[in-house]
Amino acid sequence: MEYVGIDAIRKEYAQEKIDAGNYARGLEIYQKDIQTPTFEGLSIHPEAEPIKDTINSALRDVSIDFVSLESELINTANSYASVINNMVLRLEAVEQQIQVEHDRIKDINAICGQFPDFSTVRSYVGTNVNGNYGWIENSFTGSIQRKTSDDISLKVVDVSGNGIDGNDNVQGAVESKDSYLTDDSTLTRWEYSRYTSAKAHKAAPVPVNGDNEEARAAITLKASKEINAIKIDTDSDVIVEDVLVSYDNGLTYESTLPKEIHINDPDAKYNDPNYAYGTGIIAFPNTKYLKIRFRSNGVTDDIVCDDKGNTFPTIKRHAIIINQIRPYDAGYSTGEISTLDMVASPVDCIAVFANEYIPHHYPEQEYFKYTLTVNGIDYDVVPINAGRQGIKIIRFSDYTVNDSYVEHIKEPIKSAVLQVLIKPAPGGETPYLSNLKVCIGKVVS
Secondary structure (H helix, E strand, O other): OOOOOHHHHHHHHHHHHHHOOOHHHHHHHHOOOOOOOOOOOOOOOOOOOOOHHHHHHHHHHHHHHHHHHHHHHHHHHHHHHHHHHHHHHHHHHHHHHHHHHHHHHHHHHHHHHHOOOEEEEEEEOOOOOEEEOEEEOOEEEOEEEEOOOOOOOEEEEEEEEOOEEOOOOEOOOOOEOHHHHHOOOOOOEEEEEEEEOOOOOOOOOOOEEOOOOOOEEEEEEEEEEEEEEEEEEOOOOOEEEEEEEEOOOOOOOEEOOOOOEOOOOOOHHHHOOOOOOOOOEEEEEEEEEEEEEEEOOOEOOOOEEOOOOOEOOOOEEEEEEEOEEEEEOOEEEOEEEEOOOOOOOOEOEEEEEEEEEOOOOOOOOOOEEEEEEEOOEEEEEOOOOOOOOOOOEEEEOOOOOOOOOEEEEOOOEOOEEEEEEEOOEOOOEOOEEEEEEEEEEOEOO
16 A cells, blocks of 8 residues: 555645635644644633534544544554564574574484485575476475365364363463464464373362373364364474374264374484475375364473462373364475585595485375486486485495495596476375485595
């Protein structure tokens, strides 16, 4: 909306007075500075009869002042909002750069510590590779042929568990509602609590359990149309124990996870290559009915209090906190990823590191194909952290050893380009590739 402030509104009002024949008043209003109100006050003698036109004119002056002030306040608020948004964007950019550097150092420590042949790790995301692929929630997918429908909605049917739905009696807690699970906003949050203590509490404002069991909650959801994946947004450390789907309108459910997923564990991506950690994505067969079982992971620092403000420091809270759950039903075809040459100076070895999430219900087939083009020659490889057989390291050496996972070459690695194919499952569902990195050995002098 175009800015219209005090000066513009007042000039328009002055022109209106002039057009009505009140030249003196119009000129007087026109010449006022921005800090002087249009309304100058109105004196009426107690014994005089008020003149209707005088009062109406005064009220109009007052209304013009209020409209002008409101416009200025709105403009000022928008200006402050713009400044804050720009500052937030800059801080997020700085934070992202810090996180990138943090991850780089962590990659070197974790990956190079585990595989000492390598000294450098290069990370690849959706912004520094070429090809035809999807980039969703920090993971590569097949090429997107059909986007997720905008009209898909999720409805919370039921919440059950071994604790309390919500965060009542938690000091300083933000509002928690079941509807916040599916409101398409990461600013709101849903919480589920279980309170434990080694000490008995007769006057506790919440049910207290004399054990140290984690909070467990099962959330039953219904989608407006069939979906095949969800994205779980949470800043907390929660565990997805299982995701169950129903094919008979919610009467019975079948498990789709072979094992629980610690979705926000920052270190799990180095130890478990079979899930796209940090994405929050979980895929399953097409369904409208879904049940997600969550578990907390340890106690929080929250303080329990009653309605009078009395605190209970010995009561510990186990919490499951979810910002939102988003549905997906997109369709995919084969995706292609390629990098630029990643070798500046000759090195002695190279390998790929990646996390591959192939949902449990997908049929057995080859979903990822990695090709390292080293010194102009193509080598089919598999990630060094993968559990399957294949070439995992390409190494320059003067000797030949019969290692099934090492390809020995007779000259230093002077150029290297990585190509990855991501093949969809039948029906157009996609596997997910995250934490894609290339590990490079020491420079050969």
